[in-house]
Amino acid sequence: MSFITARAREAFDSRMADSTVYMPGIVLSSVMFQHLNTDSDAEGFILGESKEEEKRAITDSTNDHVYFEHTIHVQKHLPCNRLNKFYNGAGEVDMVVLRKMMPDNRQDHLIGWYRQRRNTEQRMTLRERLVHENLKNAVANPDLIFLLLTPSEVTSACSTHETEFATFRSLNRRFHNVPVVVSNLGSLEDVVYRTSYAPCSSAGYHRVVQKHKSKFFSPDDTQREVMEINKMNSSMQAELQKECKKVEKSEQEVQTLRAQLTALRKLISKKKSLIPEKDVLRPSIRENLLLENSLKSLFPHSPLFQTQTLTLHGVPVAESLPPHPTTPCPHVDPEP
Template sequence: MAEPTVRVSGIVLSSLMFQHVNRDSDVEGLILGESRIEEQVTISDSQADHIHIEEVYNIQKHIACHKLNDFYDNVGDVNVDAVKKILAENKQENLIGWYRQRRNTDQQMTFREKVVHEKLKSALSNPHMIFVLLTPSKVTSPGSTHRMEYAAFISRSRCFMNVPVLVNNLGLLEQLAYWKVSAPFSAAGYNLTMKKHSAKFFSSNGQLRDVNEVNKMNESLQSELQKACGDVEESERLVETLQADVSALRRRLREKKQSNWSKHLNLSVWTKFLTFFLGVCRLMRIINNHSSITKVSSSCILRFEQC
């Protein structure tokens, strides 16, 4: 069974959001584009060839209705004439679905939307129709920031399933990879403009000009970026080394200051001790001298009494 996928360009998606977010009420309209079946064959030596079939819906344009319920009535019956009037000059075979914008609601189809979708498929005899639902909501209470969520749905045997939406200019692509995007509508003005200016950008075989030069420039930029990253890494390592040296010098200076302080403290203690010792010695000398004088005076007094 083919896996369905919806693809839309960033320009179409952004214009759809910008146009309808500024409306005061809910909006609905028709989606134009094309649907096709892609077959991808994966060749491998270890196993048999793997064939992957994918059903792709390419959204290329949208047409907004002037009011709600413009192409269907209250019970969901589709008015084909109203659909053709909305399409105007666009071809009916380019109609691949419709969309609806509902504010501050869940991303789920309502019962009425499911009924309208099934009857639109029956009225246009096109089983490959999609429904795109956009649900804008406020992220902050003042309304300065909004969030726009979008989803696509298809029906298989009246069972609706969510289909992944891929934006062509978003995602990680390889350097030489390009999306397979369908060509836009064959409008007369578009074809005239493309014929006039395509020679400036495309070669005779349809390839873009100067792609190799752009790739070379990209490689040069990558090499310069890697060189700059190497220089930054080297400078960061040098800074780390300098910081380690500064920390070591600060530690040595702190240890030296502590050592000098210890030496100064010991010297002052010894100085005080010597001063105290000399003072004691002088005191002992004075005491000894005083004792000898006392002995002499006592001897003289004794002799005087004897006389």
């Protein structure tokens, strides 16, 4: 008998360690929005469903491995209009008020409660621990959770706030932290969509759901739009794979062209190094030939165009000038 009790305790402890709380982002943001619109702390109930599964795994090392998975799915929250509404100063729960607050007087969808405190530590107080234990015994739910939110101001102008949140469960009157997974649109999977929701006592809600249910659900209660979105997602992934292959091919072509260009540059550099230096030097090219010819025709006897030698003062020195053409003087006979 002691062996069975020890194994049951070990299994329960492992189930406690594998517990996970799944909370939609819209529910968490709604709870934070409610707290920011109140002047004091806020509290309320958490509705949803809890599921426990026993799984058996067979591997090469172990023939039989049994483990528990406990998941808690948060679906909505039910705020209280004031603090200490369903319990008194001693932490005792008022079942009359609790039944009135529950939808359709049903408590099977109550999976926990929450409290928001400003500028405090992320730690449960003695009263919160006492209220949690009394509420757990009142609703006969040993897996009841407590969600604690502690917002604080980051800047002095109160323009930026941050909110820390954590979930706790009690085991043998000792509280343990339970991981919380916030499901957003970017991380949704097929198992995240919930087909069953916590009850609502509003008649208008039921009328709206029945009116539009055929647009989103098939006759067998399968979600129609989710299947279409999954098909579109598969088609989009296929197109992305095609584009990725095209980009990869173009990148490979660019790398090949770069390698060829580098090889050509090396070949050109090698050929330049083999050419003699005297062949590399090109004779100086005289520029402005038309201007030089024009100046020579206008000033044919100018020393500037007859020599390339200059004095210290920059005066050109004629080297060899051709003789000036002289006009022969007419022959004049002397007078007798």
